[in-house]
Amino acid sequence: MRTILVVNPKGGSGKTTLATNLAGYLARQNQRVMMWDLDQQKSSLSWLALRSPELPAITRLGSGREASQGDKQKNDWLVIDSAAGIQGKNLSYALKHAHKIIVPVQPSVFDMVVTRDFINRLLEGKAIQKQEAFVGIVGMRVDPRTRAASTLEQFLMQYDLPILTYLRDTMAYVNAAFNGKSIFDLPFYQSEQELVQWQPLTKWVKS
Numbered sequence: 001m002r003t004i005l006v007v008n009p010k011g012g013s014g015k016t017t018l019a020t021n022l023a024g025y026l027a028r029q030n031q032r033v034m035m036w037d038l039d040q041q042k043s044s045l046s047w048l049a050l051r052s053p054e055l056p057a058i059t060r061l062g063s064g065r066e067a068s069q070g071d072k073q074k075n076d077w078l079v080i081d082s083a084a085g086i087q088g089k090n091l092s093y094a095l096k097h098a099h100k101i102i103v104p105v106q107p108s109v110f111d112m113v114v115t116r117d118f119i120n121r122l123l124e125g126k127a128i129q130k131q132e133a134f135v136g137i138v139g140m141r142v143d144p145r146t147r148a149a150s151t152l153e154q155f156l157m158q159y160d161l162p163i164l165t166y167l168r169d170t171m172a173y174v175n176a177a178f179n180g181k182s183i184f185d186l187p188f189y190q191s192e193q194e195l196v197q198w199q200p201l202t203k204w205v206k207s
């Protein structure tokens with residue numbers, strides 16, 4: 001079982017949107033997917049509860065429980081959604097499980113300041129230094145035509161980390177989530193642009 005952690009201590013950076021859509025993508029690929037929601041607000045689990053049994057299945061890991069050997073054998077992927085403000089022991093605990101770590105960042109000064117401190121701490125971690133876990137960044141709610149987008153791009157260039165993709169700000173994510181769907185569960189005509197933007201991200205996850 002491979003584990004992907006979506007993490008950024010900045011509230012509202014897009015963790016749940018990324019985690020749920022990634023789980024939705026993997027499930028659509030006939031992969032056996034489990035979600036683990038470390039956030040007290042349980043947004044990912046609420047999304048799962050809305051998900052129709054007719055959609056590709058995603059199972060949930062019960063609260064306060066780590067993946068057992070049985071879970072590991074029964075699933076191909078574990079997607080972990082984490083909480084705003086995560087730090088200290090909780091952060092170490094989440095990182096301990098991850099093979100791939102995705103950090104969503106929005107193009108605002110408030111987000112970039114928190115993310116900078118977080119990435120600096122993240123890169124000091126043993127697993128990352130030993131290359132047992134890999135970090136990638138996703139620019140979230142980015143309109144490439146804006147000054148904010150180029151500021152974000154410049155900010156991210158200081159790190160030797162892959163910028164996996166930029167995802168645009170669109171109601172497609174919001175509307176899909178109302179029904180426990182990912183953008184991969186929408187008709188093609190409603191998600192065409194999103195699918196293109198997700199391609200490099202899913203490629204990195206599977207690599």
Ligand SMILES: Nc1ncnc2c1ncn2[C@@H]1O[C@H](COP(=O)(O)OP(=O)(O)OP(=O)(O)O)[C@@H](O)[C@H]1O
Nearest residue numbers: 010011012013014015016017084141168169170174
């Ligand atoms: N690309 C996007 N386009 C449009 N809306 C988005 C996008 N990404 C996130 N959002 C919206 O922004 C809000 C915050 O996103 P989300 O809940 O995914 O962030 P979060 O990091 O999980 O927040 P928290 O720290 O509170 O857990 C949500 O209302 C979500 O629907």
Ligand SMILES: [Mg+2]
Nearest residue numbers: 015016039043
């Ligand atoms: Mg969240």
